[in-house]
């Protein structure tokens with residue numbers, strides 16, 4: 001996935017415009033930059049790192065250290081035009097039921113490969129739309145994963161929920177299987193915006209979903225919003241923000257709309273001239289950020305907000321925020337096992353992605369093989385660059401003392417120096433910390449890119465603002 005970010009604050013109109021012109025010069029509106037949910041980004045993965053790497057990495061896991069698990073459900077009943085997720089539309093449950101059978105086979109292959117005793121600290125179901133699964137399939141899938149990788153103590157389980165494709169029985173099944181956090185898709189409540197993105201969803205429907213989740217005992221709720229959508233204006237966004245605030249989510253993800261029609265063909269249905277212009281988009285992001293921080297949420301990283309007591313907020317405050325393929329996380333597990341088509345696994349040794357097309361994934365698993373087909377084996381140099389990028393994306397600063405334990409830390413000196421020069425006013429140094437100033441936060445991905453040894457593969461990313 002290739003989107004996301006938010007804007008920074010400025011004190012008065014004139015200085016805001018000057019800042020904006022200056023940030024434009026630094027690439028705010030033109031740069032095409034990865035979201036750095038991994039380093040190296042998935043575009044650097046290659047077929048030379050394949051299933052053999054996956055098998056060896058799985059076999060090398062230490063059973064004493066819990067893993068995280070991600071399960072991808074690549075189906076939706078509706079295909080929203082704005083969406084860049086890897087998914088396919090279906091009006092029947094037949095392909096979903098077939099897919100579930102294949103996922104069960106993948107789990108059996110994992111059972112044969114993993115060392116005895118590996119446990120799961122966190123599980124996340126994403127898509128697509130996991131809530132396309134009817135209750136019995138929800139139970140079958142959750143039990144099968146837990147059977148192969150039993151939950152560790154303090155196990156947490158989050159699920160992406162489409163409020164238009166969920167009901168009480170599905171939520172009850174998810175709660176019964178141990179769901180602790182729900183992430184609900186909202187995007188925007190304005191009718192004309194929803195029409196232009198092919199996604200109708202009323203406030204009443206969304207509120208009913210939230211109430212059902214809370215009644216089922218799910219106390220941690222995240223809401224996904226998107227700025228930069230067609231026909232979005234400050235007035236409509238203010239209305240959406242008021243409605244979202246009334247739902248009282250614990251976390252909010254505020255993603256910048258990534259308009260990448262060459263990659264996501266259905267976005268061609270969105271007329272370019274309906275999209276907010278660059279500066280409008282920037283101000284929409286700022287408006288939402290100011291509204292959420294003004295009403296008590298803490299800004300987390302480049303695109304999240306959390307209540308002070310939320311675990312992501314606490315992780316950010318204590319310097320334990322991390323980035324993985326779902327975005328920001330407080331997950332402490334060093335390993336992520338990706339299950340299903342296109343899922344990416346992360347090991348100490350590197351990354352491996354399952355075959356992306358559902359048909360290719362099914363073919364691999366039916367042939368009795370794990371589905372990893374392209375990946376990346378990390379070098380020591382990559383680890384250093386990944387650490388610097390993760391610090392910038394999560395903490396807005398590089399801690400030189402923490403980096404110094406890496407044997408090649410000195411090789412970054414020229415990058416630090418160039419950064420301080422080129423981004424003067426937006427990046428400062430104090431003692432052993434190189435920090436992005438609050439004004440410079442809109443440039444975070446562009447700044448992080450300075451530490452990216454693969455930045456030449458940039459054409460397919462979304463804009464940085």
Ligand SMILES: C[S@@+](CC[C@H](N)C(=O)[O-])C[C@H]1O[C@@H](n2cnc3c(N)ncnc32)[C@H](O)[C@@H]1O
Nearest residue numbers: 003083084085127128129162185224255257258
């Ligand atoms: C995998 S989708 C799952 C959401 C769920 N199926 C639903 O519709 O409610 C997760 C989130 O990705 C975000 N997203 C998808 N396409 C995007 C795009 N082109 N730009 C920015 N965010 C996007 C949306 O906020 C969406 O809620």
Ligand code: SF4
Nearest residue numbers: 076079080083085128
């Ligand atoms: S936003 Fe959700 S429902 Fe819409 S196409 Fe994307 S994954 Fe499917």
